[in-house]
Amino acid sequence: MRIGVIGGGAWGTALAQVAAHEGRDVILWAREPAVVDSINATHANALFLAGVALSPTIRATGDLGALADMDAILVVTPAQHVGSVLAAAPIGGIPLVLCAKGIEAGSKRLVGEVARAVHPDAPIAVLSGPTFAHEVAAGLPTAVTLACEDEALGEALATRLAARHFRTYASTDVAGAEIGGAVKNVLAIGCGVVEGAGLGQNARAALIARGFAEMTRFGLARGARAETLAGLSGLGDLVLTCSSTSSRNFSLGVGLGRGEAAAALLADRRTVAEGAFTAPVLREAARDAGVDMPITEAVCRLLEGAPVRDVIGDLLARPLKDEAG
Numbered sequence: 001m002r003i004g005v006i007g008g009g010a011w012g013t014a015l016a017q018v019a020a021h022e023g024r025d026v027i028l029w030a031r032e033p034a035v036v037d038s039i040n041a042t043h044a045n046a047l048f049l050a051g052v053a054l055s056p057t058i059r060a061t062g063d064l065g066a067l068a069d070m071d072a073i074l075v076v077t078p079a080q081h082v083g084s085v086l087a088a089a090p091i092g093g094i095p096l097v098l099c100a101k102g103i104e105a106g107s108k109r110l111v112g113e114v115a116r117a118v119h120p121d122a123p124i125a126v127l128s129g130p131t132f133a134h135e136v137a138a139g140l141p142t143a144v145t146l147a148c149e150d151e152a153l154g155e156a157l158a159t160r161l162a163a164r165h166f167r168t169y170a171s172t173d174v175a176g177a178e179i180g181g182a183v184k185n186v187l188a189i190g191c192g193v194v195e196g197a198g199l200g201q202n203a204r205a206a207l208i209a210r211g212f213a214e215m216t217r218f219g220l221a222r223g224a225r226a227e228t229l230a231g232l233s234g235l236g237d238l239v240l241t242c243s244s245t246s247s248r249n250f251s252l253g254v255g256l257g258r259g260e261a262a263a264a265l266l267a268d269r270r271t272v273a274e275g276a277f278t279a280p281v282l283r284e285a286a287r288d289a290g291v292d293m294p295i296t297e298a299v300c301r302l303l304e305g306a307p308v309r310d311v312i313g314d315l316l317a318r319p320l321k322d323e324a325g
């Protein structure tokens with residue numbers, strides 16, 4: 001099986017590594033010529049996945065046309081760039097496996113909706129779950145959701161993308177897999193704030209639980225299934241990214257919690273913290289859908305520069321309510 005990977009960041013590189021180890025023929029497109037050269041010449045991606053010896057069979061390219069005869073393409077650019085990169089990719093009806101986690105600013109579309117609009121003939125699947133790239137690249141055990149409305153294609157992709165240490169669980173709930181991955185990044189920023197501001201472990205557990213309630217309310221309003229949100233791509237990924245400074249979103253939140261300015265924290269970042277881009281558009285989408293998302297609203301205010309003390313104070317001062325509400 002020939003696998004194309006669009007995106008030479010940490011996650012695209014780690015997924016290329018998994019596929020190459022399974023004997024797949026892998027071509028990885030990277031935006032940066034330095035990444036292309038480094039993968040081809042030294043079998044390393046020092047810019048985005050330092051310290052990992054890549055399979056020498058992975059070929060890198062800066063030409064999207066080189067992916068035109070792949071059997072499947074993993075789309076692993078940041079969510080905000082999926083539309084523009086796919087529009088430049090001559091890939092016809094090749095199945096696309098979307099691995100970015102986010103909601104497009106402006107259009108308020110999930111990544112799957114973006115891809116469908118650009119390549120209406122391409123079948124769409126979503127790969128999402130608790131997956132730090134460096135752990136996957138190191139061969140540590142990992143499990144993900146592989147969602148595709150076409151059940152037969154989804155099972156075929158789940159089988160072909162699995163590896164001994166990389167378990168894929170098939171699902172037909174594409175929206176559910178996407179929404180879990182997008183929303184957890186925003187909530188991870190909130191958990192980082194709790195850590196950075198020294199608000200304690202009780203507060204962090206409360207934020208995870210009430211954040212999951214937010215994710216579920218929004219997901220159900222957008223057609224997701226509850227069991228998907230409670231699975232690997234929802235609750236599983238929420239727990240991972242709300243617990244570790246390995247998460248870029250959590251780390252961003254730690255800085256905000258310490259009182260650092262969002263603009264300074266985001267400036268000069270080479271790696272992506274998707275939650276910073278998803279938070280404002282998620283807030284808009286939630287308001288459109290009439291869904292209450294107070295933690296998301298709080299994260300937006302913090303990103304806009306509101307003082308931590310005020311934002312936390314306002315969250316805690318909301319009227320008491322029924323837990324199921």
Ligand SMILES: NC(=O)c1ccc[n+]([C@@H]2O[C@H](COP(=O)([O-])OP(=O)(O)OC[C@H]3O[C@@H](n4cnc5c(N)ncnc54)[C@H](O)[C@@H]3O)[C@@H](O)[C@H]2O)c1
Pocket residue numbers: 007008009010011012013030031032048076077078079081085099100101102131132133134270271272274
């Ligand atoms: N890193 C992980 O552990 C991990 C795991 C699962 C999912 N993801 C998701 O994968 C996606 C990619 O993240 P990553 O961690 O591989 O990236 P990264 O932070 O390692 O690297 C940044 C990436 O953004 C790309 N980029 C920057 N500006 C761009 C532009 N204008 N157009 C196109 N691409 C541009 C760079 O080329 C690079 O590939 C994100 O949606 C992320 O949430 C990441």
Ligand SMILES: O=P(O)(O)OC[C@H](O)CO
Pocket residue numbers: 101129130131132133185188237240241246247248249250272273274
């Ligand atoms: O580093 P983060 O916060 O982008 O998280 C990476 C992955 O999404 C974890 O599943």
